[in-house]
Amino acid sequence: MKFKSETEFREVLRDYNVREGYELLLPKNENCRITAVCKNGCNWRIHASLIMGGPTFQIKTIKGEHTRAKSHVNKLANYKYLAKRIESIVRDNSDIKIDQLKNLITRKCAVEVSKWKIIRAKKTALQKIRGVDNLQYELLWDYCETVLQFNPNSKFVIRRKEDYDPPTFDKMYFSLQAMKNSLLSGCRPIIGLDGCFLKTVPGGQLLVAIGRDGNDNMIPIALAVVQVENRENWTWFLRELLDDIGGLGENMWTFISDIQKGLIEEGAY
Ligand SMILES: [Zn+2]
Structure with a gap:
């Protein structure tokens, strides 16, 4: 059996023996060759080494059997x-x-x-x-560039947290030209707003604006990723959206929402 690298062989060897319940000793433990034997003294042993030129690792011999009892406490499982x-x-x-x-x-x-x-x-x-x-956030600028290159007239806004070092993501607005066109050319002037939690480790909230076309299908218009759902972020999202699709005097829009947190202040309507 061959492995991509010495590291992969070590991982597989460890995984196999943890699962099978055996601990190992490595009498030969080098970058180019590894011999492992059973810690309990059975005659099981394996020898693998680098194939000429590398980095492929190959099992050269595997023989014997584990004859002693399995152990459920295994130091390999660190x-x-x-x-x-x-x-x-x-x-x-x-x-x-x-x-x-x-x-x-x-x-x-x-x-x-x-x-x-x-x-x-x-x-x-x-x-x-x-x-x-977190590293994915560093790629956002390049991602925007590429999307804009292939989708001209789309809109991307990325905001960083103020006075943070290193530069830290705060929020992002995203709308493709095709989404905007669909709304302006084929949808009623009604926009649904909603927000939900992002279930990733960095967390945050996704804000969305949705239109409905003549067939009553949903059309995504714009998305935003923000840290929290509050008045400030909803205001920011709606300003960017209206700036994008033309609002206040140019087009009349009706908004539908599910009393999103921060969108309609408590007691204000
Ligand atoms: Zn054994």
């Missing part, structure tokens, strides 16, 4: 290993409880680990996800 295993779960649900994770790990990885190790693993996974997700 917090870094667990962090990797639970990363996708934590990405989907960053509020997941430690007990829930403990059950999942016992079931999926066949290993008993302490609560503290899971707490550390979850923290590590979250840090990695945040780091990766």
Whole structure:
């Protein structure tokens, strides 16, 4: 069997043995060759090495069998290993409880680990996800450039938080020319407004403006991503929107909303 790299081989070896419930010793542990044997003294052993030129790693021999009892306590299952295993779960649900994770790990990885190790693993996974997700924000400017290049007359507004170092994302307005055209050429002058939570680790709120066409289908007109749903952000979104589609004197619009937080101040209507 071949692996993309030494790192991949190590990961697979670790994962396989955690799942099977065996701990390993590495009498030969180098970048170009690895020999692993069973810590319990069974005659199982594996040897893999770099194929000439690299970076492919290949198993050269694997022989023997594990004859001793399996162990559900495994030092190979350290917090870094667990962090990797639970990363996708934590990405989907960053509020997941430690007990829930403990059950999942016992079931999926066949290993008993302490609560503290899971707490550390979850923290590590979250840090990695945040780091990766945060880097996406750095790409926003390039993304805007590209979208505008292929969708002329679209509108993108990105605002940074004031006086933040390093530069930090605050909010963003986004509307494609095609969305605007659909509204202006084929929709009734009615705009629905709504907001929802973004269930990503960085969080925030999505604000949307929706139109309805002659077939009663929904047409997205504009989107905004903001930190919180409040009066200031709704005002900002609506100003950008009206500036975009022509408002106040040029076109008359009717807005529909579900009493969004901050859109209609309490007691003001
Ligand atoms: Zn063994």
